[in-house]
Amino acid sequence: MQIGPYNIQPNVVLAPMAGVTDKPFRLLCKQLGAGLAASEMTISDPRFWNTRKSLHRMDHAGEPDPISVQIAGTEPQQLAEAARYNVDNGAQIIDINMGCPAKKVCNAWAGSALMRDEDLVARILGAVVNAVDVPVTLKIRTGWDCDHRNGPLIARIAEDSGIAALAVHGRTRDQHYTGTAEYDTIAAIKAALRIPVVANGDIDSPQKAAQVLKQTGVDAVMIGRAAQGRPWIFREVAHYLATGELLAPPSVTEVRDLLLGHLRALHDFYGEQQGVRIARKHLGWYAKDRPENAAFRAVVNRAEDAASQVALTTDYFDALAAGEPLSSAA
Numbered sequence: 001m002q003i004g005p006y007n008i009q010p011n012v013v014l015a016p017m018a019g020v021t022d023k024p025f026r027l028l029c030k031q032l033g034a035g036l037a038a039s040e041m042t043i044s045d046p047r048f049w050n051t052r053k054s055l056h057r058m059d060h061a062g063e064p065d066p067i068s069v070q071i072a073g074t075e076p077q078q079l080a081e082a083a084r085y086n087v088d089n090g091a092q093i094i095d096i097n098m099g100c101p102a103k104k105v106c107n108a109w110a111g112s113a114l115m116r117d118e119d120l121v122a123r124i125l126g127a128v129v130n131a132v133d134v135p136v137t138l139k140i141r142t143g144w145d146c147d148h149r150n151g152p153l154i155a156r157i158a159e160d161s162g163i164a165a166l167a168v169h170g171r172t173r174d175q176h177y178t179g180t181a182e183y184d185t186i187a188a189i190k191a192a193l194r195i196p197v198v199a200n201g202d203i204d205s206p207q208k209a210a211q212v213l214k215q216t217g218v219d220a221v222m223i224g225r226a227a228q229g230r231p232w233i234f235r236e237v238a239h240y241l242a243t244g245e246l247l248a249p250p251s252v253t254e255v256r257d258l259l260l261g262h263l264r265a266l267h268d269f270y271g272e273q274q275g276v277r278i279a280r281k282h283l284g285w286y287a288k289d290r291p292e293n294a295a296f297r298a299v300v301n302r303a304e305d306a307a308s309q310v311a312l313t314t315d316y317f318d319a320l321a322a323g324e325p326l327s328s329a330a
Helices: 023-031 052-057 076-088 103-107 111-116 118-131 151-161 183-192 206-216 233-243 252-270 272-287 293-300 306-321
Strands: 012-014 068-072 093-098 136-143 165-172 197-200 220-223
Touching (some): 012 023, 023 252, 068 076, 076 093, 165 183, 183 206, 206 220, 272 293, 293 306
Parallel strands (some): 093 136, 136 165, 165 197, 197 220
């Protein structure tokens, strides 16, 4: 998949997710095979650019190319200025959020709420595309609700506005993340456009990625929730798409080493107190599909400092690798 001057390879990308796709997680997913990883959405209002949260979200030091930054907002000129600001701070691709279904975002007439106003969409896209000399991409849903599936119309507006690539989550806003993704609408959007289209929604395995690519004809697949606690899904999908073969799952030892690296990166990035707190949700995601989930949570939630969190996690996985009873690890 080509986005401006950037060849996105493999064509498996990480979905931007608020509170999840921070720099440590993006770096890990890229290391494990993601062809592209956009930042968490950054607010377009300049009054908030110097908050601790925004400064973390705008930190791209050491991140491999291409650096994609997602922006969110309502005012065309404010979004244009946010795009310029982020390009000046290292962004090589600007992504516009019109897919977030969160109530607080939509109540501010941002995210997927923008899909209710097609004229405003056109003004926003035109303003941002004209403001920067890097590719601008867009993330949308299939519509606001089942009676207003205007995703195909928004997609045509995007192409006409100079958007370089379009990602479509196969749900309406009112579905949030319930039900199943509708790929027929994504297929119709892809068939109508010349620009690259990325399919998002319910892609949780190599086989599902291959099925969605075939069913929709899109240029790439985007993985979100399925990567939480399973960042190696990107290499699994990429390998399957390239060879038709399934990779063996990572060993307990490899999972331990990946997780410990992620923990240390979080501690370094956020500082000890905040890093330990943020790491807890990632630890929970790593364990969510494992039979020892409850025991694992009981162990790591005891940690109040970085050294304890690393030590408890190391001891726990070492016990699993040695085949010791879970109770002794706890």
